[in-house]
Structures are given as C-alpha cells and as structure tokens.
Amino acid sequence: MTKTTLKCYFLTLLLVVCTAAGWAQSITLSGTITDAATNQPLPGVNITIKGRAVGTATNRDGRFSLQTNQALPLTLVATYVGYGRQEVTVSNSGNPINFTLREESLLADEVVVSASRVEESLTKASVTVEKLGPRQFQQSPAATPYDALQNLKGVDLLTQSLTFKSVNIRGFGANNNNRFVQWTDGMDNRSPGLGFGFGNVAGISDLDIESIEIIPGASSALYGPDALQGLMLTRSKNPFEYQGLSAQVKVGVNNVGKEGFGPKPYTDLAIRYAKQLGERFAFKVNFQRLDGTDFIADDYSDRSHRDRAGFFTTDASRGNVATGINFQPNSNPNTNLQYDGVNIYGDDFNTAGAFRYPANHPNAALAGQLVTRTGYTELDILGNNGKVFNTRANASLYYKLTEKIQATVGWYYGNGNFIRTAGFREYFPDYNRHQIKAEISSDNFFVRAYTTQQTGEGWNIGQTAQAINNAWKPIAQWSADFAAGYSESGGVFNQVDAARNRADQGRYLPGSSDFNRVKDLVTGTWNNVAIPSLGRNGTRFRDNSSMWHYEGMYNFKNLTNVVELIAGASYRHYGLESGGTLFPRKNLGNGQFEEYTIDEYGAYVQASKEVKLASLITLKPTVAVRYDKNEYFKGGFTPRASAVLSVGPHNFRGSWQSAFRNPSPNQLLSMPPAGQGGEVGGSPMAYEATGLNTNPAYLVADAQAFVANTITQQQLQERVFRPGEFTTEKIKTWEVGYKTLLNNRLFIDAFLYRSVYTDFIAAQNAWQPNSGQVADFRTNAFRALQVNFNNFNEIFVNGWGVGADYVLGRGYSLSGNYARQVGLITLRDARGNVIKDRAGNDVVKRRMSNPEVAQLGRNFFISPENRYNITLSNPRVTPMLGFAVTYRWTDKMWVEQGTTAGDIWLPAWNTLDAQVSYRLPAIKSILKVGGSNILNQYYAQGYGLARIGGLYYVSLTFDELMR
Structure with missing residues (x-):
C-alpha cells in the first residue's frame, strides 16, 4: 500500500462529502432542561436523537434548539454528568420539549458498544465490560482519565514513565503488553514496529475523552488477533454534541521527599474548541501539553536475578528442589565484588559489565571470581535531570451526508519523551506519531481507513553506560587495575573499596566533557554503524515504521428482524x-537491501437474538466467528458464543471465547546489534x-552448569538451544458473570473465568559465545x-472478581471491587512429555x-494474585x-523480567488517593x-x-464556554 493510494482514498472521500445529496425539509425541536430539585436551568446538557448522529447541548439558560429532517415520532435523549439519563418521545414539533433531570449518585446502567460492536445496556452485555465516562473522570482522585483505569477491578497499570503506563489484565503483566489492544476512535494505538500500546503518550487530550471501555479477556472474535487479553476503546467527544471552548490548567508537584532531588513541579495545560456550522458541518481542535519531572528509577539495591550463584534455596534430600529464594543482596559496592545495582547501568553481572578472573589467577582470592565494574545511575546517563514532556493534538472535521450518515476526517498527533522497559531500559528522547x-x-x-506514521528513535541506557566505561578504560584493563589494588588477609576479602577506587581513578564523571562527548557520540550513532575511535557500534535505534488499516462493518438490522446480524472485514x-x-532487511544483492512488510486480513460475522420467555424474563444468545490471516503464519478461526439471561433486574451471563495472537513485528523479526545483547525474534x-x-x-542454566563443572562440554553441546517452528499464540476462555442494578441504588458486577493458553510466546534467556566456542562462558565472553x-x-x-456501588444517601456513595487471579502451568518437553521438578514430581497445574x-x-x-480498592465519594x-x-491495595507479585532486571518477590503496596472539587458556576468552572x-509511600509496579x-495537583477546568 503506497502513500499515493492512501491520498487517492482521502480525495475520493472528500469528493463524496462535497457531492452529497441535499437535505429534505427540516423541523426544529426546542425546549428547556431544568434541575428537578432546584427548578434551575441546566447548561451544558447533551441532547441527542436516539439512534442518530445528531445532537446539541443546552445554553447557559438551559435552552436547546435542534434541527432534523427525521420523521416524527422520534425520541430525544438528555444526558448530563451526575444526573440520570432521560428520554422523551416527540410527536409534535410545535410544542416545547422540556426535561427535568434528577441528580443521581449512581449511574451504572449506561450504554456500551465494545462488547458486541452495537449499542447495548452495560448490565445486559454478554461479556465483562468496564466503562469510565465524564462522571467518573470528574470525580476520580486520579490526575488523568488514563490514571483512573487503575481503579477498575482487575486492571494493573505498570508505570514506566509519568506519561507512559501499560495496561495489564488477567495475568502475564508486561511493560509492553502486546496481548492487550488499545483503540482510540477505532484506531489501533500500538507502535507499528515495536508492537506495544502507547496509551497516553500519544492518546487524545484529556478534555476530549468521552468514555473509556474495557473488555477483559479474549476479544478476537470481533476485534481481530492480538486482543488476546482484552480491548480498551477510548472514544472522543463528537463536536455536534459537545460544543464550545473548554480549557484546563493543572499544576502539581511530585518526587516529594527525595533528598537532594525533589520536590519537582509539573504543569499540564489543555484546550478544546468545538463548533457546529450550519446543519451539516462541525469541527473540533484539541491541544494538551505536559511538562515536568519523571518519577525516577532509583532502586540501587543489589540486583536479584536467577543467574546469581545459589539463587534458590534448595533441599538436598529431595534432589536440590527449590524451596525459596536464597539470594541475599549486598548493596554496598565497597564490600561486594559482584555489586549490580538495579537502576545502575554498566555494572551488569550477566552482560558486558563484569569480568571473570581465570581459575589460575595469581591472586588465589580472585581466582575464578566475577567482579563488576562501577556503573552509572539512570539520571547520570539521561543527563536531563529527569525532565519529561508530552504534547497531544487533534483536529477533526465532521460532515452529515444525511440525517443518519456522518463523514469524519481526523488528524491525531502525539509527541513526547519517555523510558520503556523491555529486556533493557530504553530512552526515547523525542517520539513523534501522526494518525x-x-x-x-x-x-x-x-467504513474506516487510517494510517499510523511514527518517528521513534531511542537508545539503550545500559549499553550506553557500558560504552562510556569502555571508552575510558577497557574492562580487561579495569579488572587488572582492580586486581592490583586488591589485597587478601587470612582468606577474608577486604579492601574492595580500595580496589575499586584504584581501578576507577580518572573515570569519566557524569556531566564532564569527556562523559558527554562519548555519550553523545554513541547515542547519536546507529547501533549498526561502527565508531572506529571506540571500537564499537553506537547504541541508537529507530522504529520509523508505519501501518495502514482498512475496515468496514454492516449491521443488517434494517433488512431482517429474524436476528441481529453484523458482518465486517479488515485489511x-x-x-x-x-x-x-531493530529488524533485519532483505538482501536484494548488489549492496541493495529492503525492509520487510507484513500483511494481515480478516473477516467476522455475529448473530444475536433477544427472546422473551416471560413478562420479566428474556434470553439473548450471541454467536460470532472470525477468520484472520497473517502472511507469515497459518490463518485461524476464533469463535465466540455467549448468552445473557435477564430476570427482571438480574442479568446472568455466560460465554466461551477463543482468540489467537500474531507475534508482534518486534517478536517476529527483532535482532540485537552486532556484538550486543538484546531481543531476538522467533523467525x-x-x-x-x-x-x-x-x-x-x-x-543460561545449562551454560552456568558448564561453568560450574557440573556438566561436561559434550553434555552442554548436546543441549544446544534450538527452538521449534514459530507460530501464533492461542487462548480459550470460559466465563460466567452476574450484573444487577437495584433501584438505581445498588449495582453489583461479579465474574468467574478460566483461560487456557497454548503455544505461549515468551522470550527465553540464552547465552551466545562471542567466538562460537563454549569456553567463552568461563571468561564471561558472551552476549545475553x-x-x-x-x-x-x-x-x-x-480468576474471579466482584464490584459493587452503593448509594448511602444524601449524595454519598461507597464503591469497591476485588479481583483475584492465579496462574497455573503444566510443563512439557518438545515431545509432549510432562516435565518433573527436581524432586521427581510431575509439574501439572502448579502455580x-x-x-x-x-x-x-x-x-x-x-x-498480583489479589487486589482491591474502596472509594467513598460525594460529588455534591x-x-x-x-x-x-x-484506597488501593495490591498483593505481592512474583516478577521474572528481562535481561537486566531479574527475579524477585515485589512487596505488596497500597495507596491513598483523594480529591476535593469546588464548582464555580459564574465562570462555568471546577476547581479541583x-x-x-x-x-507518599514510594513503590514500584515492576522490577x-x-x-x-x-503526585499532588490543583486544576481549574473551564468547561464548554462560548457555546
């Protein structure tokens, strides 16, 4: 697909818009909306025609006027944050249409679209759905709508940067979660090449978010491959419905209590303007800018990693089976030969930051010992004192071709700097994305078409630290100087600090001219380009990949009453x-290379029918199936079957869902720079x-056994790592649930599920000897x-979970939720045989x-296996x-992460969030x-x-002025 083709598509659409047929004779509907308790007019209430892309909002006097050519009777719907939804049937356009809205603390029975791609009641959705709307955003103590997601049951946010958080649901948490799909106005939010969702780095402005819906669990039947663990659908505000000028000024502070560093201020400014011009045309523009200081990765404790000698506590009487963690960190580099700080780089014990002395070293105390050199902190390497920025902008045009048909063209822009953690920490100093x-x-x-175009250049923090260290002094020379400064007395190690000081004499200090010269040179040079003066390649990489997506869907509801049938397709x-x-290129010969491309296509169909069994009992079964094909893998079907039984206000749901995931381009094709460690694709x-x-x-375990002389060279070579055919990852999920809304006072949502994964894609740690000889492992001459x-x-x-919202009275409401999930595994070898643990017991469905x-x-x-949160609120x-x-609490979590992270039990953590808001009606504003x-209890959501x-803030939001 070429850019010329894409341009032709947009020109064709523009031609269709410009040559659309004229409208029929229109009528005007008008009236007033008031508060039921005070009888005062309500400004800013949204008025829409039910089932149509037509709407307006009340002015400062609570009045509205709406033109339409739809035949009467029709239904008008009034919605306003903090008030109950009201519908009025209109049969005569000559009479005023007045609404009286009642304030409600609980608005649980909302409309969602993500569960089945058609509008339906939240309580009657056939699968688990979570929704956040303007009311929740306004009342949440979270600083942003995106941050409010962590209050939903079962949702884990892994915070990597102030502006970059990864959404995780139902296990297998990842800093770059490519099993969970994020859509913004129907567009995939993920990086085309690296494959992870950028969330709020390149999302839409906070002021323009109308709602966020989340479907936990397999969602491929309607949303295609990759929606293995769920989908997040963010919808922006329609300018026909949300008009006027809105602005927000937010100032705050974070990094409080960090000695010698904090506190640090931040600002977040946003503006939105939307206007309807005439009967057919509307537009909106958005801009948001955040400037501040990132949360800092400053864990300097000795790194816990399974590659450490004697990492597990073992029971010798049972074949040395592990019973716990034996690793005891020594976080003092002056007494620890192998000190490796978690967020210190260039000192990695399992990559190029360490040297192993030969077994015949003259100093017997150092013979065979591993020593790590002195590293640099993350702030040292970044050199920006943690400064972070984020810019988001959007401009969209909306045109009504007819009363029912709407055309839109939109531009979405995101720009910022952030750090992401994969196997390594990587810094993106100036990411840009256009959609x-x-x-x-x-x-x-x-019918939708969109493109994602990005400029994503970054560099590896750890490899940059290694480059600076080696530019000053090669590790062989540094280790020789360390040995010379080291002394032994009675077989007891001492003077590690003296040895380090001697070896570090003349070291490039952070911020010095030499330090900055080398850092700028290596981070400014591509990782596949040699730097002769340093004898190595640079550390910079780029992902300027792009993606084009085309899809359409049709609902046959106007053609048949037998079932509600929808069908769609995408490319x-x-x-x-x-x-x-990052990726290899095709060698075309004669020094010519070409980048790889990937094509995917799919189609789906869904049928549902609501059957009335009795006056208060209905049953709605739904079946769906989708077929998808990636050019590098076999195609596959993902069926889904579900049903909802409604007995009065009680709704019981059950579903069986399947999904599969194509490996991301990164998991398929990634390669590390020559001579350096990193991720390798499975292709x-x-x-x-x-x-x-x-x-x-x-x-790694086999190589370490060879170094420890517990296996021979021949035995090692017999265990060479040869992965099999690379294929798609698959899941099947059974789920039941219950929802009810009783007297608009109590809302309950509960679910129970079981998922089974096959062909699970994971990155296995392995060592590759530098010279191709396994003897390299004995001298640390390998790449991880x-x-x-x-x-x-x-x-x-x-897993299972339950959430409840209860109106206490006088505007007070209490809500909370709890979620639990347990991961079990049956280990098998390549022949399908069950693997035994070291005590000889089969590993079958064990944690x-x-x-x-x-x-x-x-x-x-x-x-985490368990997490819950409780909220007490009163908007008025x-x-x-x-x-x-x-109040939020999250259980301890067993983490296995990356090459330069490790393996550890992260402790449980809890937080208390709060906000107080004050309305300023005279200027249509809210002070928060x-x-x-x-x-201020510091914690990390990942190792x-x-x-x-x-994070403390004050915000002033001016909402929908100049309407």
Missing part, C-alpha cells in the same frame, strides 16, 4: 523501517541476522539474548510462582463542594485539589521501573 483517519458511519454501518499493512537497527530471518544458525546459543519462541507448556489462569516450578525456567505470569456535599477518597498516593511517590 490520520477517514470514516463514513451510520447507526448500522461504518492491515505494516511497512517496517528501522534501517537495520528464521531473525535467527540468521543474529547468527544463531551458525553460532547457536545455550540456555532473549529469544522469542513458543513453549510447549499448558497454561491455566483462573508459576512456586519455587519448585520457577526453578525450572521463567514463565512470566507477573501478576453542598451545591458547590464535592470529594472522593480511594487532589493527589494520588498522598501518603527496575520508576518508583512512584505522591
């Missing part, structure tokens, strides 16, 4: 462009580019790789966090004053004072990630 969308839609169809094209820094192209076909790698492959194991995730299981290899479940303690307080983690402290 352009054209769409024609109605209540029964849509997607990836154009990878990394210049050989033959990636293996060849990494040299694994001629210089194979070995699993993470090789993507499909493991042979069966994985089971069992992945069990030391006896974890000892045999990483499984990456990375999810007085007519002007409101508040909300939220709030904070998340107001007790090696930024430690999150209190």
Whole structure:
C-alpha cells in the first residue's frame, strides 16, 4: 500500500462529502432542561436523537434548539454528568420539549458498544465490560482519565514513565503488553514496529475523552488477533454534541521527599474548541501539553536475578528442589565484588559489565571470581535531570451526508519523551506519531481507513553506560587495575573499596566533557554503524515504521428482524523501517537491501437474538466467528458464543471465547546489534541476522552448569538451544458473570473465568559465545539474548472478581471491587512429555510462582494474585463542594523480567488517593485539589521501573464556554 493510494482514498472521500445529496425539509425541536430539585436551568446538557448522529447541548439558560429532517415520532435523549439519563418521545414539533433531570449518585446502567460492536445496556452485555465516562473522570482522585483505569477491578497499570503506563489484565503483566489492544476512535494505538500500546503518550487530550471501555479477556472474535487479553476503546467527544471552548490548567508537584532531588513541579495545560456550522458541518481542535519531572528509577539495591550463584534455596534430600529464594543482596559496592545495582547501568553481572578472573589467577582470592565494574545511575546517563514532556493534538472535521450518515476526517498527533522497559531500559528522547483517519458511519454501518506514521528513535541506557566505561578504560584493563589494588588477609576479602577506587581513578564523571562527548557520540550513532575511535557500534535505534488499516462493518438490522446480524472485514499493512537497527532487511544483492512488510486480513460475522420467555424474563444468545490471516503464519478461526439471561433486574451471563495472537513485528523479526545483547525474534530471518544458525546459543542454566563443572562440554553441546517452528499464540476462555442494578441504588458486577493458553510466546534467556566456542562462558565472553519462541507448556489462569456501588444517601456513595487471579502451568518437553521438578514430581497445574516450578525456567505470569480498592465519594456535599477518597491495595507479585532486571518477590503496596472539587458556576468552572498516593509511600509496579511517590495537583477546568 503506497502513500499515493492512501491520498487517492482521502480525495475520493472528500469528493463524496462535497457531492452529497441535499437535505429534505427540516423541523426544529426546542425546549428547556431544568434541575428537578432546584427548578434551575441546566447548561451544558447533551441532547441527542436516539439512534442518530445528531445532537446539541443546552445554553447557559438551559435552552436547546435542534434541527432534523427525521420523521416524527422520534425520541430525544438528555444526558448530563451526575444526573440520570432521560428520554422523551416527540410527536409534535410545535410544542416545547422540556426535561427535568434528577441528580443521581449512581449511574451504572449506561450504554456500551465494545462488547458486541452495537449499542447495548452495560448490565445486559454478554461479556465483562468496564466503562469510565465524564462522571467518573470528574470525580476520580486520579490526575488523568488514563490514571483512573487503575481503579477498575482487575486492571494493573505498570508505570514506566509519568506519561507512559501499560495496561495489564488477567495475568502475564508486561511493560509492553502486546496481548492487550488499545483503540482510540477505532484506531489501533500500538507502535507499528515495536508492537506495544502507547496509551497516553500519544492518546487524545484529556478534555476530549468521552468514555473509556474495557473488555477483559479474549476479544478476537470481533476485534481481530492480538486482543488476546482484552480491548480498551477510548472514544472522543463528537463536536455536534459537545460544543464550545473548554480549557484546563493543572499544576502539581511530585518526587516529594527525595533528598537532594525533589520536590519537582509539573504543569499540564489543555484546550478544546468545538463548533457546529450550519446543519451539516462541525469541527473540533484539541491541544494538551505536559511538562515536568519523571518519577525516577532509583532502586540501587543489589540486583536479584536467577543467574546469581545459589539463587534458590534448595533441599538436598529431595534432589536440590527449590524451596525459596536464597539470594541475599549486598548493596554496598565497597564490600561486594559482584555489586549490580538495579537502576545502575554498566555494572551488569550477566552482560558486558563484569569480568571473570581465570581459575589460575595469581591472586588465589580472585581466582575464578566475577567482579563488576562501577556503573552509572539512570539520571547520570539521561543527563536531563529527569525532565519529561508530552504534547497531544487533534483536529477533526465532521460532515452529515444525511440525517443518519456522518463523514469524519481526523488528524491525531502525539509527541513526547519517555523510558520503556523491555529486556533493557530504553530512552526515547523525542517520539513523534501522526494518525490520520477517514470514516463514513451510520447507526448500522461504518467504513474506516487510517494510517499510523511514527518517528521513534531511542537508545539503550545500559549499553550506553557500558560504552562510556569502555571508552575510558577497557574492562580487561579495569579488572587488572582492580586486581592490583586488591589485597587478601587470612582468606577474608577486604579492601574492595580500595580496589575499586584504584581501578576507577580518572573515570569519566557524569556531566564532564569527556562523559558527554562519548555519550553523545554513541547515542547519536546507529547501533549498526561502527565508531572506529571506540571500537564499537553506537547504541541508537529507530522504529520509523508505519501501518495502514482498512475496515468496514454492516449491521443488517434494517433488512431482517429474524436476528441481529453484523458482518465486517479488515485489511492491515505494516511497512517496517528501522534501517537495520531493530529488524533485519532483505538482501536484494548488489549492496541493495529492503525492509520487510507484513500483511494481515480478516473477516467476522455475529448473530444475536433477544427472546422473551416471560413478562420479566428474556434470553439473548450471541454467536460470532472470525477468520484472520497473517502472511507469515497459518490463518485461524476464533469463535465466540455467549448468552445473557435477564430476570427482571438480574442479568446472568455466560460465554466461551477463543482468540489467537500474531507475534508482534518486534517478536517476529527483532535482532540485537552486532556484538550486543538484546531481543531476538522467533523467525528464521531473525535467527540468521543474529547468527544463531551458525553460532547457536545455550540456555543460561545449562551454560552456568558448564561453568560450574557440573556438566561436561559434550553434555552442554548436546543441549544446544534450538527452538521449534514459530507460530501464533492461542487462548480459550470460559466465563460466567452476574450484573444487577437495584433501584438505581445498588449495582453489583461479579465474574468467574478460566483461560487456557497454548503455544505461549515468551522470550527465553540464552547465552551466545562471542567466538562460537563454549569456553567463552568461563571468561564471561558472551552476549545475553532473549529469544522469542513458543513453549510447549499448558497454561491455566483462573480468576474471579466482584464490584459493587452503593448509594448511602444524601449524595454519598461507597464503591469497591476485588479481583483475584492465579496462574497455573503444566510443563512439557518438545515431545509432549510432562516435565518433573527436581524432586521427581510431575509439574501439572502448579502455580508459576512456586519455587519448585520457577526453578525450572521463567514463565512470566507477573501478576498480583489479589487486589482491591474502596472509594467513598460525594460529588455534591453542598451545591458547590464535592470529594472522593480511594484506597488501593495490591498483593505481592512474583516478577521474572528481562535481561537486566531479574527475579524477585515485589512487596505488596497500597495507596491513598483523594480529591476535593469546588464548582464555580459564574465562570462555568471546577476547581479541583487532589493527589494520588498522598501518603507518599514510594513503590514500584515492576522490577527496575520508576518508583512512584505522591503526585499532588490543583486544576481549574473551564468547561464548554462560548457555546
């Protein structure tokens, strides 16, 4: 798909818009909306024609006027934050249409679209759905709508940067979650090449978010491959319905209590303007800018990692099966030969930051010992004192072709800097993304085309630290100087600090001219380009990949009454462009290379029918099936069957769902720079580019056993790591649930599910000897790789959760939720045989966090088993004053992460969030004072990630002025 073709598409759409047929004779509907309690007019209430893309809002006097050519009778719908939804049937346009809205503390029975791609009641959705709307955003103590997601049951946000958080649901938490799909106005939010969702880095402005819906669990039947663990659908505000000028000024502070560093201020400014011009045309523009200081990754404790000698506590009487964690960190580099700080770089014990002395070293105390050199902190390497920025902008045009059909063209822009954590920490100093969308839609169809174009350049923080260290002094020389400064007395190590001081004499200090010269040189040079003066390549990479997506859907509701039938299809094209820094290129001969492309297509159909069994009993079964094909893999079907039984206000749901996931372009094709560690894709192209076909790698446990002389060289070579055929990852999920809304006072939502994964894709840690000789392992002359492959194991995730909202009275409401999930595994070898633990017991459906299981290899479940939160709120303690307080608790979590992270039990953590809001009607504004983690108890949501402290803010939001 070429850019010329894309331009032709937009020109064609523009021609259709400009030549649309004229309108029929219109009528005018007008009236007033008042508060039932005070009889005062309500400004800013949204008025829409039910089932149509037509709407307006009340002015400052609570009046509205709406033109339409739809035949009477019709239904008008009035919605307003904090008030109950009201519908009025209009039969005569000559009479005023008046609404009286009642304030309600609980608005649970809302309309959602994500569950089945058609509008339906939240309580009657056939699968679990979570929704956040303007009311929740306004009342949440979270600083942003995106941050409010962490108050939903079962949702884990892994915070990597102030502006970059990854959404995780139902286990297998990841800093770059490519099993969970994020859509913004129907567009995939993920990076085309790297494959992870950017969330609020390149999302839409906070002021323009109309709602966020989340479907936990397999969603491929309607949304295609990759929606393995769920979908998040963010919808922006329609300018026909939300008009006027809105602005928000937010100032705050974070990094409080950090000695010598904090506190640090931040500002967040946003503006939105939307206007309807005439009967057919409307537009909107948005801009938001955040400037501040990131949360800092400053965990300097000695790194806990399974590659450490004697990491597990073992029971010798049972075959040395693991019973727990034996590693005891020594976080003092002056007494620890192998000190490796979690967020200190260039000192990695398992990559190029360490040296192993030979077994015949003259100093017997150092013979065979591993020593790590002195590293640099993250702030040292970044050199920006943690400064972070984020810009989001959007401009969209809306045109009504007819009363029912609407055409839109939109431009969405995101720009910022952030840190992401994969196998390594990587810094993106100036990420840019453009998305352009054209769409024609109605209540029964849509046709959509969009493209994602990005400029994503970054560099590896750890490799940059290694480069600076080695530019000053090669590790061989540094280790020789360390040995010279080291002394032994009575066989007891001492004077490690003296040895380090001697070896570090003349070291490039952070911020010095030499330090900055080398850093700028390596971070400004591509990782596949040599730097002769340093004898190595640079550390910079780029993902300037692009993606084009085309899809359409049609609802046959106007053609048949037998069932509600929808059908759709999509086509997607990836154009990878990394210049050989992330992905291999096709060798065309004669020195010519070409980037890889990826094509995917799919189609789906869904049928549902609501059957009335009795006066208060209905049954709505739904079946759906989808077929998808990626050019590198076999195609597959993903069926789904579900049903909802409604007995009065009680709704019982059950579903069986299936999904599969194509490996992301990164998991398929990634390759590390020559001579450096990193992630390797599972395709033959990636293996060849990494040299694994001629210089194979070995699993870390096997290589370590060889170094410890517990296996021979021949035994090691018999265990060479040879992954099998790379294929798609698959899941099947059974789920039942219950929802009810009783007297608009009590809302309950409960669910129970079981998921089974096969062909699970994971990155296995392996060592590749530098010279191709396994003897390199004895001298630390290897590179650490993470090789993507499909493991042979069966994985089971069992979970349940419950949420409740209860109106206490006088505006007060209490809400809370609890979610639990447990990951179990059956380990199998390549022949399908069950693997035994070291005590000789079969590993069948056992917890992945069990030391006896974890000892045999990483499984990456990375999810707390339990979490809950409780919220007490009242949006109107007085007519002007409101508040909300939220307590969140998350269980301890077994983490297995990356090459330069590690394996550890992260402790449980809790936070207290709160906000107080005050309405200023004279200027149509809300003043909000709030904070998340107001007790400032620092915690990390992943190993090696930024430690999150209190975030305190004051915001003033001017809403829909100049209407």
